[in-house]
Amino acid sequence: MDRVDSLDKFSALQSRLVAALDPGSPTIVVPAGTCGQVSGANELVRRARQVLLERNLAERVRLRVTGCHGFCEMEPSVLIEPEGTFYPKVNPADMARIVEAVADGAVVEDLLFLEPATGARVRKQADLPFFRKQVRTILSRNEKVDPTRLDSYIENGGYSALARALRQGDPRWVVDEVRASGLRGRGGAGFPTGLKWQRLAEQPNGRGKFIVCNADEGDPGAYMDRSVLEGNPHSIIEGMVIGAYGTGATEGIVYVRNEYPLAVKHLAAALQQARELGILGRDILGTGFSFDIRMVKGAGAFVCGEETALLRSIEGLMGEPRQRPPFPVQKGIAGKPTAINNVETWANVPIIIQEGGDKFAKIGTPNNTGTKIFSLVGKVRNTGLIEVPMGITIREIISDIGGGPSGKVPVKAVQTGGPSGGCIPVERFDLPIDYDSLTKAGSIMGSGGMIVMDENTCMVDVAKYFTNFLKDESCGKCFTCRKGTQRMHEILDGVSKGEGGPEQLDLLEELALVVKDTTMCGLGQTAPNPVLSTLRYFRQEYLEHIEGRRCRAGVCKELITYSINEQCTGCRACVKACPQGAITGTRKERHTIAAAQCIKCGACRSVCQFDAVDVT
Amino acid sequence: MAQGTALHSLGSKAQDDDAVFAEAQGTAERLSANGDGLISILEEIQEQYGYLPERALRAVAETTGRSLVDVYGVATFYRAFSLRPRGKHLVSVCLGTACHVRGAPVTLGEFERQLGVKAGETTEDGEFTLETVNCLGACALGPIVVVDGRYFSNVRTAKAREIIRRVRANPEWAHELDAAASGS
Numbered sequence: 001m002d003r004v005d006s007l008d009k010f011s012a013l014q015s016r017l018v019a020a021l022d023p024g025s026p027t028i029v030v031p032a033g034t035c036g037q038v039s040g041a042n043e044l045v046r047r048a049r050q051v052l053l054e055r056n057l058a059e060r061v062r063l064r065v066t067g068c069h070g071f072c073e074m075e076p077s078v079l080i081e082p083e084g085t086f087y088p089k090v091n092p093a094d095m096a097r098i099v100e101a102v103a104d105g106a107v108v109e110d111l112l113f114l115e116p117a118t119g120a121r122v123r124k125q126a127d128l129p130f131f132r133k134q135v136r137t138i139l140s141r142n143e144k145v146d147p148t149r150l151d152s153y154i155e156n157g158g159y160s161a162l163a164r165a166l167r168q169g170d171p172r173w174v175v176d177e178v179r180a181s182g183l184r185g186r187g188g189a190g191f192p193t194g195l196k197w198q199r200l201a202e203q204p205n206g207r208g209k210f211i212v213c214n215a216d217e218g219d220p221g222a223y224m225d226r227s228v229l230e231g232n233p234h235s236i237i238e239g240m241v242i243g244a245y246g247t248g249a250t251e252g253i254v255y256v257r258n259e260y261p262l263a264v265k266h267l268a269a270a271l272q273q274a275r276e277l278g279i280l281g282r283d284i285l286g287t288g289f290s291f292d293i294r295m296v297k298g299a300g301a302f303v304c305g306e307e308t309a310l311l312r313s314i315e316g317l318m319g320e321p322r323q324r325p326p327f328p329v330q331k332g333i334a335g336k337p338t339a340i341n342n343v344e345t346w347a348n349v350p351i352i353i354q355e356g357g358d359k360f361a362k363i364g365t366p367n368n369t370g371t372k373i374f375s376l377v378g379k380v381r382n383t384g385l386i387e388v389p390m391g392i393t394i395r396e397i398i399s400d401i402g403g404g405p406s407g408k409v410p411v412k413a414v415q416t417g418g419p420s421g422g423c424i425p426v427e428r429f430d431l432p433i434d435y436d437s438l439t440k441a442g443s444i445m446g447s448g449g450m451i452v453m454d455e456n457t458c459m460v461d462v463a464k465y466f467t468n469f470l471k472d473e474s475c476g477k478c479f480t481c482r483k484g485t486q487r488m489h490e491i492l493d494g495v496s497k498g499e500g501g502p503e504q505l506d507l508l509e510e511l512a513l514v515v516k517d518t519t520m521c522g523l524g525q526t527a528p529n530p531v532l533s534t535l536r537y538f539r540q541e542y543l544e545h546i547e548g549r550r551c552r553a554g555v556c557k558e559l560i561t562y563s564i565n566e567q568c569t570g571c572r573a574c575v576k577a578c579p580q581g582a583i584t585g586t587r588k589e590r591h592t593i594a595a596a597q598c599i600k601c602g603a604c605r606s607v608c609q610f611d612a613v614d615v616t
Numbered sequence: 617m618a619q620g621t622a623l624h625s626l627g628s629k630a631q632d633d634d635a636v637f638a639e640a641q642g643t644a645e646r647l648s649a650n651g652d653g654l655i656s657i658l659e660e661i662q663e664q665y666g667y668l669p670e671r672a673l674r675a676v677a678e679t680t681g682r683s684l685v686d687v688y689g690v691a692t693f694y695r696a697f698s699l700r701p702r703g704k705h706l707v708s709v710c711l712g713t714a715c716h717v718r719g720a721p722v723t724l725g726e727f728e729r730q731l732g733v734k735a736g737e738t739t740e741d742g743e744f745t746l747e748t749v750n751c752l753g754a755c756a757l758g759p760i761v762v763v764d765g766r767y768f769s770n771v772r773t774a775k776a777r778e779i780i781r782r783v784r785a786n787p788e789w790a791h792e793l794d795a796a797a798s799g800s
Contacts, residue, residue: 034752034753034754034767035753035754035756035757037767038754038757038760038767038768038769039757039769072754072755072756072757073756075756217753218750218751219751220711220712220713220714220715220716220750220751221712221713221714221751221755222751222753222755223751223753223754223755226753227753258659258696259749259750259751259752259753260753294651296653296655296656297655297656297659298655298694298696299655299658299659299694299695299696299697300694300695300696300749300750301693301694301695302750313655314653315653316653316654316655316656316690317654317686317690318689318690318693319693319694375755377713377714377755377756377758378713378714378717378718379717383714383755383756384756415713418713449713451713451714451717453717457717462717465713465716466713469750473750475693576774577773577774579726579729579773579777599725601722601725601726601773602719602722603722603726603772603773603774606719606722606772606773607772607774
């Protein structure tokens, strides 16, 4: 694409691209983000191309490969436009039938989504329970855009928010719109974005200013940032260019974690395309405004999601946080004023500028405006990324969108906010999801991980898991975090083995509060949350481990034994699965497990089709 | 004769070391000129050798003017860097929360048994390195395991054994699968 050197020429280009679009033309859309590709989306794309060529349909039926649409559980899936027909878990062998049906304007009934509750086939994506309660302002764009093509972004209205901002000719207008929107930081802390931008704009401009996109999505169980970067990288670039214009920033950096190779690839290509078109670099779209973005890859350190640690990492140092103030907005990269926002925050910016801050503020609740993307994972039937208005209750998310528990046992709790968050028990599922309610309940919003736990999840084990994670990821600068997370883990490890008495729990609680009060950065201050929230809501489970030497979820290895009950049909599946050869028995007769050899790995239980393996 | 061979191999090791040093210097100079930081430099060196050789760290320190302690500090701070040579095949087991509640520790245990090493170690024959990763962001499909860049979903013990068996039988197996899937 040739460089565009004026706003009018950009509008002309956009009009041309939009005019060339035929919204009614049948299109096969295959989501192929990382999770789609793992499930086999590439094979579907290959097969679809082949069929289109073989049957000479390439002129009539279009094929679009996009990023993740969110319904990961059903991948590899196919979406047919313009009707919105949805085919879940598509087998490559069925692709030819789908392609032919699209060409004929028909539907392949037997491949449609089967509603488990009613047994009825559901044709349209929008009618699936998973999508019905969602408000998909960001994720819906992932369906429309081919992330590897700039013109695909532009023909879907991309960069028109930037053009609008530049036409206004007043950076203050940008900051005012973002303030009016009420947008709060989607990385987890919820600081008002407009206020941060205003502070950056107020900094003296002599030596340059930075804006940073924090794509170091370190919370295990959260992957919305990956999805947006992979599926719509230009939306982040557009948000950042608008932000730079509003705040007077001269340089931009996207700090992305190296565990996301596809996101890195798509973003690198998008940056190059934007530069070639004149959206990045000197004299953007002929307006005299200059700004460029470079990408910095992380190297696998959770603490680098903390903003001061992230800045040091960008400077090529060890990612150790430092004391604030001075805040990054006063002294950031190389001592220059720097504003850091999360991927999802940046993705909201073009929407706010295009639609207006007031309109954005109408979504959600007064102090918590807009939508939030959550990754709904764990023991829930419909796993995937969901985008919902703030203020929706946990129950609506888990029961209505998530479809309830994935297994036969009921849901017990939900963990939000990753290692910095906490567990919320099922009794409190009427809680509205917003920054303030979650904090009050002892958790945090965090970046949006939502891990559903059922009766087979042990809360002591969950707390142990997070303290193990945090003791490894603590940078070690503050003694109370370095040793505190380690000691909390040791105590929890003891509890999981049934060691000690109830006084261990008092010690754990006291220690957790000390860590909370005496550490410097967000990692340490929130590190006790998984411990404190499980102690608060699931103390009984802790006590059972210590006093009864019992793990009711059947997770803590030292406290459980495996046995086979009378439902065993003698199919020998478990015999083959057992890595220790601890299971014996002849075909069609009840098997037995030799306790002395059993290493409690659970392999037998995961292969048994008859619920014949008991854990007590 | 035996002594001669030993001396000879020592000599070639020293030459290799010099080559590593020179190459790392070149990488550091080139990337520094680009404005890239220490992390990017180390990333590129690691990509080349599969780990960070000591001589390369010395070269980076000398070229960038940073102290060796600083360079070593960065190299040990970040999980992505390894100071020891890694195996021909890299097996990464995701231990993110979603994978954890879906049984990733059991999967990891099976890989440890199959390979006879603990997480973070390399098999004696230099074939496999077993690592854990905190989250790969494919949480709906856990437990996730990545072998030689190829992602595998829902890896339970049986699948873990199958993966190792396949890679042992055909070292190119994971790459071939990947190439076949992407149609290239």
